[in-house]
Amino acid sequence: MTLKELLMKPEFSRLTLINREGDLERTVLTVESTETPDVAAYLPGNSLLLTTGMAFKDRPEEFLKFIQSLNDISCIGLAIKLGRFLDELAPEVIALADKLKFPLLRIPLECTLGEVYHGMLSHIWNNENDNLLNALNIQKKFSTLLLSGAPMKNMLNNLGMLLDKPVVILDLFGEIYEYGYKCGPEDRKLSRETFARMEEVFSGQPDEPYYMDEQCRTDKICIFPIRGISCNTYYLCVLHTEKVPAELSSLMIEEVLLIFGIYFYKNLYLICNKARFKEEFLQILLNRFEKETWTRRQMLTLGERYGFRAGSYYRVIVAQIPVTDQKNFQIGDFTKREERYLLIFQWIEEKLRKKYGNKIMFLPETDRWRYVMIMQEELKDIEKVLKDIYQRIEKGFGILLRFSFGNSTERPEEISRSYMEALEIFQGGSEEKTEGYISYYRPKNIMELLKSVSGNQIQELCLYTLKELAYPKDEMTEELKKTLSTYLDCRCSVSKTAEMMFLHRNTIKYRIKKCEEILNIDFENPNDCFSLQVGLMLSDYRKGV
Structure with missing residues (x-):
């Protein structure tokens, strides 16, 4: 419950806001009363503190420190009974509270602190009991839907009717997974746009609920992350609402998100x-x-x-x-x-x-x-x-x-x-x-295939095929190898080989005859010629590695 909602109750309407910038949208979980100046060390978070200000009579500088300490521990406001020890608050006290947006409330002189304290605390407890009962009822309702195998569409329809607001489930890419009650094309478009804006704000997806900037547009939207095994895998969007909907207390939304999380975990097994x-x-x-x-x-x-x-x-x-x-x-x-x-x-x-x-x-x-x-x-x-x-x-x-x-x-x-x-x-x-x-x-070409063959195997094959021409040890043998390679490339044509090497035909004939004697092959046999070409290629490859 927010402080604004609490003050709207008839029994507390006599309490008024002293400073203009006090934030009444703060959530109040409990009420405390004290006259001790160092109470900040003992107050629970989200508490509203009641006091007469007795400890700060004629000590505005201490009052400033007190308000700062309360704000630092997330105390949601201070309700002061003026007229008993303090007639008015010093301007610098009100200025600090405005700067911090810390609410200062005036308790009327005719009200006792005990009356306000017990009345507020009783109302907060009753409200929390109602929230707990509602949360348990929602858990029962959605658990029944989950156990009966209801699709997400049915769950969202039930949630939408409960809130009387459009609701959407987005995946972690910001795309529509499913939508429910009263959720038209414009609502779905708004949910995607807001998700994209949320990613820009957070440079990714946040782990906490995200509320669209109130100054951005009149259609408000809340986005709640649904946790998977390791990250937020889906997001629940509630549209046309002011921050967390009054119908969705923190306990209620936790129960809904828990059921949805179980649904998506179960869905992993179906996938x-x-x-x-x-x-x-x-x-x-x-x-x-x-x-x-x-x-x-x-x-x-x-x-x-x-x-x-x-x-x-x-x-x-x-x-x-x-x-x-x-x-x-x-x-x-x-x-x-x-x-x-x-x-x-x-x-x-x-x-x-x-x-x-x-x-x-x-x-x-x-x-x-x-x-x-x-x-x-x-x-x-x-x-x-x-x-x-x-x-x-x-x-x-x-x-x-x-x-x-x-x-x-x-x-x-x-x-x-x-x-x-x-x-x-x-x-x-x-x-x-x-x-x-x-x-x-x-x-792969042949050279890439050779990478899978060991160097020893290549060397043995070259020596077997080319003999002493495989790895020449003198200039004459080197020339014979070059002549053999060119001769095979020219399809065993003496004339073309002589032309390519700028040598006389007789020189080529002599060298080829020497190769025949060394290799003991017949150049008219295509298989022998192919084996020689492969051997020449392999010997050159081996030489380069």
Whole structure:
């Protein structure tokens, strides 16, 4: 209850505000009475103090210190019975109270402190008892809805009717999750705008209720965070209200937020079950069942419920969450990582569904902390959509997703190949980047493949194929090797080789004859020529490493 609401009661209407700037919107939880000047050390927070001011008669400088000390401990105001020890308050005392917005109340001379004290305290206790009873009733009502499996829409309708105000649930990206009673398009728009403004004010999402600046507009809105396992995952918005609604005491709102928090925690398991079914179908697409093979018809039949369809274009995009350890996804024991993974899964899935329908499938790979997108037709604006996803996930979770594209295929049976190509990028394969977080697969060239072969193996193969020409030890052998390489590049043409090397034809013939004697091969055999070309390439590669 605020001090303003307390003073509006008929039995306390005779108390008047002395200083103009006193803030009557402060919440009062209890009333205390004292004449001791050092009482600030013993007062509970949010208390209203009653006094005659006896200890400060003719001592305004001590009264200034007293008011400052009360304000510092969140005392909500001071009610003084003037006319007994103090006739009026000194101007400097009133000025300090105005500066602090600390309420100074005048108790009429005909009222006793005991009468005011007991009357106020009794009223506050009765009000708290009413709030407690209301909170328990709300807990019972919403718990029953939760246990009966009522959707969030029903819960919000009940809350909206209870408050007679529009209510909205926003996700952590500021998008509408659900709305209730009397919540029209303008109300939903206002809730999104206020959430965006809140993020600007706090440079993120606050952990405490947020109230829209009263000077901003006439339509007030309250935003209450709903806590998940590790962070605020959703937000309850109450529109067209002044600060915390009178109908929602702190106990009542705590009960509502607790029930909503349990609802969303329960919802994580529903998301997880959905993800597991989709992941099983992904295993089929990727041919991970060793004892079973699936025909195209079977794939299409099983995948129909997930939006899989027959076509002539399939392309895999893998989205990888960075992980610092190899812990598996805990299905029955959610931690911060599982919650984060499932919320991202739910949000991206819904975004892709709204944007593309069944043009793209979105499947989870939980144990590898990845997501797999399967394009079922070419999407020209997919990079733009991935950029938005990347930015929103970074802002909402502080996670830097990476996306990799495999090549397209025309057959469902080859989706696994596109997946492996996309995955190879994360495992150190070749890639062509467009953005720092988007990569496209390209096949390795022969030199990149050689990186996986040991130096000893390359050296042995070169010596076996080229013999002493593999690693020349004198100038003559070096010239023979150069001539052999050019001769093979010129498709065994003496004339073209002589032209390329600026040498006489007879010189080329002589050198080639020497190579034949050393290598004991026939240059008319294509297989021998290919082996020599590979050997020459490998010997040069080995020399450069």
